[in-house]
Amino acid sequence: MKTIMVIGAGQMGSGIAQVFAQSGFDVYLNDMNEAALNKGMNNIEKLLTRAVEKGRMTDDQMAETLNRLTPSTGLEDASNCDVVIEAVVENMDVKTSVFKQLDEITPAHTILASNTSSLPITEIASVTNRPEKVIGMHFMNPVPVMKLVEIIRGLQTSNETYQAIEIITHSLNKTPVEVNDFPGFVSNRILMPMINEAIYTLYEGVASVEDIDTVMKLGMNHPMGPLQLADFIGLDTCLYIMEVLHEGFGDSKYRPCPLLRKYVKAGWLGKKSGRGFYHYE
Numbered sequence: 001m002k003t004i005m006v007i008g009a010g011q012m013g014s015g016i017a018q019v020f021a022q023s024g025f026d027v028y029l030n031d032m033n034e035a036a037l038n039k040g041m042n043n044i045e046k047l048l049t050r051a052v053e054k055g056r057m058t059d060d061q062m063a064e065t066l067n068r069l070t071p072s073t074g075l076e077d078a079s080n081c082d083v084v085i086e087a088v089v090e091n092m093d094v095k096t097s098v099f100k101q102l103d104e105i106t107p108a109h110t111i112l113a114s115n116t117s118s119l120p121i122t123e124i125a126s127v128t129n130r131p132e133k134v135i136g137m138h139f140m141n142p143v144p145v146m147k148l149v150e151i152i153r154g155l156q157t158s159n160e161t162y163q164a165i166e167i168i169t170h171s172l173n174k175t176p177v178e179v180n181d182f183p184g185f186v187s188n189r190i191l192m193p194m195i196n197e198a199i200y201t202l203y204e205g206v207a208s209v210e211d212i213d214t215v216m217k218l219g220m221n222h223p224m225g226p227l228q229l230a231d232f233i234g235l236d237t238c239l240y241i242m243e244v245l246h247e248g249f250g251d252s253k254y255r256p257c258p259l260l261r262k263y264v265k266a267g268w269l270g271k272k273s274g275r276g277f278y279h280y281e
């Protein structure tokens with residue numbers, strides 16, 4: 001397991017590619033959108049430069065890490081890879097289309113992993129001819145900082161695939177947690193209803209954006225308030241996850257807040273679009 005591809009060079013994909021390259025893997029970072037790919041590569045360079053400035057990495061180590069990263073706009077490069085990690089938008093149709101192509105392009109031994117936040121791994125696996133080699137590898141944002149990787153077993157994921165991903169997770173200096181395939185897994189089943197409730201709290205006029213976040217930061221010692229965290233994750237991603245929980249459990253307690261829908265419709269996607277619950281430069 002030496003060469004990997006990350007598909008989607010957004011905030012998650014670029015972080016995942018960086019962490020693998022820093023751990024000695026050869027990495028293709030792929031995006032269908034060249035501007036997004038350049039932004040992802042620039043972001044990695046910026047974070048590595050900061051690590052050098054802070055004395056956590058030498059100039060040589062930074063150069064070696066960058067040398068291990070190859071930008072790519074075509075999925076064909078996946079034919080050289082032992083593991084592919086998909087980190088495109090949280091939408092089942094887009095993900096299954098990527099997995100169908102990967103199943104044709106990659107050699108039989110290649111493990112196909114998804115960084116999905118909430119979508120069923122079993123359903124993604126079902127569009128391939130290798131469901132035993134399909135698995136969820138769910139990193140947390142920001143990837144270079146957060147220690148957790150949720151590893152999700154689809155119904156047909158083999159023990160060999162699980163063990164290979166567990167070993168890789170340790171080699172990235174991260175902590176794996178094994179989770180079964182249920183909507184939102186563990187992380188977002190618990191986190192996202194809290195964020196949705198914070199948005200309802202704003203929608204119902206209980207308190208201002210800043211005050212809701214202050215309550216959770218100072219009152220519960222959360223590093224970010226839930227509205228700031230929603231902006232950081234991306235409001236589109238939050239809405240997709242709430243929709244998966246709502247549909248997957250069929251329970252009205254997961255109903256996405258209308259204010260969340262409104263913001264996403266307006267293109268207020270949080271930090272990445274410059275406006276969400278807060279304004280960004």
Ligand code: CAA
Nearest residue numbers: 047054117139140141142143144145187188223224229233
């Ligand atoms: N990318 C990479 N590194 C980052 C970063 C980013 N976006 N943001 C901050 N960092 C690094 C900084 O470089 C800094 O490291 P150094 O001091 O060594 O340079 C370190 O993190 C701390 O940063 P700051 O001092 O600027 O700020 P902070 O103390 O407030 O920490 C934070 C920033 C780590 C993001 C912290 O606010 C935090 O933990 N927030 C909550 C994050 C969280 O809950 N993530 C999970 C989201 S849910 C998810 O990921 C699952 C999903 O499916 C949606």
Ligand code: NAD
Nearest residue numbers: 008009010011012031032033036087088090116117141233
């Ligand atoms: P993002 O919008 O920042 O990036 C997605 C990238 O995928 C974009 O650059 C887009 O151009 C690219 N893309 C879309 N379709 C593609 C395709 N067919 N082929 C190649 N590239 C394609 O999104 P993100 O926040 O990085 O989220 C990516 C995935 O990670 C989602 O499944 C999300 O649920 C999951 N996730 C997100 C977070 C978070 O906090 N944002 C945390 C954990 C997991």
